[in-house]
Amino acid sequence: MAAGALALVLHAHLPYVRTEIPGSLEEDWFFQALMECYLPLIQTLEVAASSSEQIPRATVGLSPTLLALLQDEELKQRFPTWLKVRIDLLKDVPSNQRNAARSLAKKINNQLIHWQECDGDVIGRFAALQSSGVLDLLTCAATHGYLPLLRENPEAVNGQLKTAVKEHHRLFGVNPLGIWLPECAYYEGLDKIMLSAGLRYAVLDGHGLLHANPRPRYGLYAPICSKNGVAFFGRDSEATLPVWSARDGYPGDPEYREFHRDVGWDLPIKKLKCLGLKEPRPLGLKLHKVTDLKIALDKKKIYEPELAAERIKKHAKHYLQGRRNQLDKLEAQMEIKPLLVAPFDAELFGHWWFEGPAFLAELFLQAKKENILFTRLRDVLSEAQALQLCDPCPSSWGKGGYHDYWLNESNAWIIPEWSKAANAMIQHCSRQNKGGKVNKMLLKQAARELLLSQSSDWSFIIRAGTTTDLAKARINLHLTRFWALIRVIDGEEKLTKRLLKEIETQDQIFPLIDINDWCKFN
Structure with missing residues (x-):
């Protein structure tokens, strides 16, 4: 037993x-x-x-x-x-x-x-x-x-x-x-x-x-x-x-198979260009083994x-x-x-x-x-x-055990941007009538953009120092779209068909999103 x-x-x-x-x-x-x-x-x-x-x-x-x-x-x-x-x-x-x-x-x-x-x-x-x-x-x-x-x-x-x-x-x-x-x-x-x-x-x-x-x-x-x-x-x-x-x-x-040695790093540039790639990058194809954690990648033996x-x-x-x-x-x-x-x-x-x-x-x-x-x-x-x-203790499973990896000198600038956008979202969603049908549709898309900007992955990547430009671009993209939608809702700007199509095509997520979920708590 x-x-x-x-x-x-x-x-x-x-x-x-x-x-x-x-x-x-x-x-x-x-x-x-x-x-x-x-x-x-x-x-x-x-x-x-x-x-x-x-x-x-x-x-x-x-x-x-x-x-x-x-x-x-x-x-x-x-x-x-x-x-x-x-x-x-x-x-x-x-x-x-x-x-x-x-x-x-x-x-x-x-x-x-x-x-x-x-x-x-x-x-x-x-x-x-x-x-x-x-x-x-x-x-x-x-x-x-x-x-x-x-x-x-x-x-x-x-x-x-x-x-x-x-x-x-x-x-x-x-x-x-x-x-x-x-x-x-x-x-x-x-x-x-x-x-x-x-x-x-x-x-x-x-x-x-x-x-x-x-x-x-x-x-x-x-x-x-x-x-x-x-x-x-x-x-x-x-x-x-x-x-x-x-x-x-x-x-x-x-x-066991080595993670960091990838065929994408070994292929000639000519071959990569045939795949539409301008420079080497991992392709998910790895043919070498760990061999020894301390040796260089070019010294790794072939995977068996x-x-x-x-x-x-x-x-x-x-x-x-x-x-x-x-x-x-x-x-x-x-x-x-x-x-x-x-x-x-x-x-x-x-x-x-x-x-x-x-x-x-x-x-x-x-x-x-x-x-x-x-x-x-x-x-x-x-x-x-x-x-x-028992009441649990504030914690995370990140390095240091608390919030340091997602709140530090490299990515702290994101927090006030989230806060400012969230405040605007809450104010608009808490209004009694929330505007007409079009405004509610725009507010739903604004909610999607706010959520997408809040992904912890981007903060992690910025702290890790890997594809930081991509991570920053993602955060800024969604916040820019959020504020553009808010300005349209407030009557400060008109939404161009091009921007609307771009947003709807790229960020087609959460079809059941409900703006009432951002209404101010009593």
């Missing part, structure tokens, strides 16, 4: 990077994640559910912006061609890379077949996994806004949450009960707004529970309930470190899929045995069954760590032998005894 359980929680998210330009960097972000992570993850769960003696169980958060990309018909039509281009590129590699190239081409072709068989209905496949009891699907804030930085205007937080709930219901036919808070970020009083949106539970970083008031009797190993009636689970670092850390965990194994497959089996067994040891020790000290919560970005599995989906498959395959029971957060709450009342 298993003592306690393990809850795997995967958060799948991309910012709204829809573009009308085939081959763009933003399109690559989405298609690479689709090819390397989302499709393999679904297949892993479907295969495990059909063949495992123990039904695989996991909790998966799907952000509304990712769902919008998955539903977009134009992107669905482009994806097969994008895959075929990469299959063709793998035919033209040096002889010493051909084994790795053939293996990768086979995987990509497999994704293409599965995509065509389901007609690109990834959302439907996720829904089926929830209906069969495999998944507990969570929502997220509408555009992954970093909620503690929006708290000056609680109506802005309300808009993020209620828009997300509407979108989840539109696509899945049921309201979500749980939410992945963006970056697991929490502040005092957020639970009250969560509850008003119908959201009853979320995951926090460990110190969000360990520093709760009062300190939970069972620490991280049982959920707590806030005084406003929302349950919170705490991330267990011992159960997550081996999986996400390249330095201290499995992804850094010498036989067979050797990596053997490591996956060993690492899955090692991980499960580690969790079994944890649970046995905890059971001896607790009066209830202990729970280990292991949350990750879903993109770790397949994108950052290529072998991640195969690792998950091995976990489900070996779980019974290692006496590990997987569970979903929803099931924990439905089976749990009374939860201890």
Whole structure:
């Protein structure tokens, strides 16, 4: 009989990077994640559910912006061609890379077949996994806004949450009960707004529970309930470190695939120009292995899929045995069954760590032998005894544990811009009549632009110093569109047909958006 359980929680998210330009960097972000992570993850769960003696169980958060990309018909039509281009590129590699190239081409072709068989209905496949009891699907804030930085205007937080709930219901036919808070970020009083949106539970970083008031009797190993009636689970670092850390965990194994060495850096400029690219950039095609974390990329050895497959089996067994040891020790000290919560970005599995989906498959395959029971957060709450009342501590899972990564000298300029725009939005939405039909339509689009400007991804990118120009351009684009719409509503400007068409074409998201969600709180 298993003592306690393990809850795997995967958060799948991309910012709204829809573009009308085939081959763009933003399109690559989405298609690479689709090819390397989302499709393999679904297949892993479907295969495990059909063949495992123990039904695989996991909790998966799907952000509304990712769902919008998955539903977009134009992107669905482009994806097969994008895959075929990469299959063709793998035919033209040096002889010493051909084994790795053939293996990768086979995987990509497999994704293409599965995509065509389901007609690109990834959302439907996720829904089926929830209906069969495999998944507990969570929502997220509408555009992954970093909620503690929006708290000056609680109506802005309300808009993020209620828009997300509407979108989840539109696509899945049921309201979500749980939410992945963006970056697991929490502040005092957020639970009250969560509850008003119908959201009853979320995951926090460990110190969000360990520093709760009062300190939970069972620490991280049982959920707590806030005084406003929302349950919170705490991330267990011992159960997550081996999986996400390249330095201290499995992804850094010498036989696993190297993330940073990409065929896109090796192809001649002439070949790249044939693909419509002006300069080298990652194409999602990697044929080298880690070899050694300390050596230069040009010294990496060729990837050997067979050797990596053997490591996956060993690492899955090692991980499960580690969790079994944890649970046995905890059971001896607790009066209830202990729970280990292991949350990750879903993109770790397949994108950052290529072998991640195969690792998950091995976990489900070996779980019974290692006496590990997987569970979903929803099931924990439905089976749990009374939860201890504790108010969580403000926290996040970002570097430093709080809000530093999204509020620092590089990106602090965004906060007053959000605040100014949110104030204008609240004032306009709180008016009794809200204007005529046209003004309400414009106000809905303004709400979309405000939400899109608030994505935490752009703040993160600016702090990380990667594609900072793109991130700043995205924020400024949506805020510029927001203020243009507000000026039209106020009668200060006329909206040109060109601008209206551009906005409606590029930012076609959240069809059920409700401007009443930004009405001023009493």
